[in-house]
Amino acid sequence: MPARQSEKVVHYSSVAKFLHWAIMLLVIVQFITASIMPGVRHNQTPGFLLSIHMSFGLTIIALMIVRLLWRFTHASPPEDTMLPRWQHTLAHLMHYALYALLILVPLFGWAWASSRGWPVTVFGIYTLPSILAQGSAWGRVVDYAHAGGAVLLLMLIGFHILAALYHHYILEDTVLNSMVPKNLSL
Numbered sequence: 001m002p003a004r005q006s007e008k009v010v011h012y013s014s015v016a017k018f019l020h021w022a023i024m025l026l027v028i029v030q031f032i033t034a035s036i037m038p039g040v041r042h043n044q045t046p047g048f049l050l051s052i053h054m055s056f057g058l059t060i061i062a063l064m065i066v067r068l069l070w071r072f073t074h075a076s077p078p079e080d081t082m083l084p085r086w087q088h089t090l091a092h093l094m095h096y097a098l099y100a101l102l103i104l105v106p107l108f109g110w111a112w113a114s115s116r117g118w119p120v121t122v123f124g125i126y127t128l129p130s131i132l133a134q135g136s137a138w139g140r141v142v143d144y145a146h147a148g149g150a151v152l153l154l155m156l157i158g159f160h161i162l163a164a165l166y167h168h169y170i171l172e173d174t175v176l177n178s179m180v181p182k183n184l185s186l
Contacts, residue, residue, distance in 0.1 A: 010077035011178050019067040020179060023102065026060050031154065054113060055123045057106035064102045077178050083171075094160060101153040107131070108146035115139025 012020070030053060037049035079088055110131055113120050117134035121127045132138055167175035 015070055023063050026056050029056055054120055057109050058122050061103055061106045098156055101149055105149040105153055108142045111142040112146050
């Protein structure tokens with residue numbers, strides 16, 4: 001086993017891991033539903049896929065709020081002192097951008113749905129208030145922000161995955177293993 005891999009893995013908490021992987025699964029569902037749902041027409045009302053897409057988006061917002069509260073009240077594993085400062089800075093910026101987009105992209109979607117006059121419900125149980133008035137001129141702006149933010153989010157997720165693989169296979173450190181379940185260490 002390489003020297004760096006033999007280091008003791010300091011894991012994130014079980015709650016942090018659960019939130020990370022649950023949000024990841026929901027984001028996958030979001031991209032799948034977005035790619036298979038039919039195009040939205042002018043007078044269309046939300047169908048099943050669009051309603052599920054909105055509900056999971058709202059769930060992501062809720063989980064991200066919990067994740068941020070958890071993150072601010074619980075310590076992360078210590079940073080690797082062997083890495084250059086620029087890598088730590090880049091990693092922090094990447095995480096801040098991911099956190100921001102995981103909240104903003106669904107909020108933009110909610111605002112866009114509101115501007116179309118659609119009820120935004122959480123799995124058909126609870127209807128949320130509108131963020132924008134129906135027919136608002138901001139509807140087109142938040143539509144573009146939602147779509148563009150989703151593309152940017154997908155790119156950052158790709159970089160995030162590549163960085164984790166770089167740490168695991170090139171640097172041979174414990175960064176990736178710190179976020180996987182203890183019994184699943186790679």
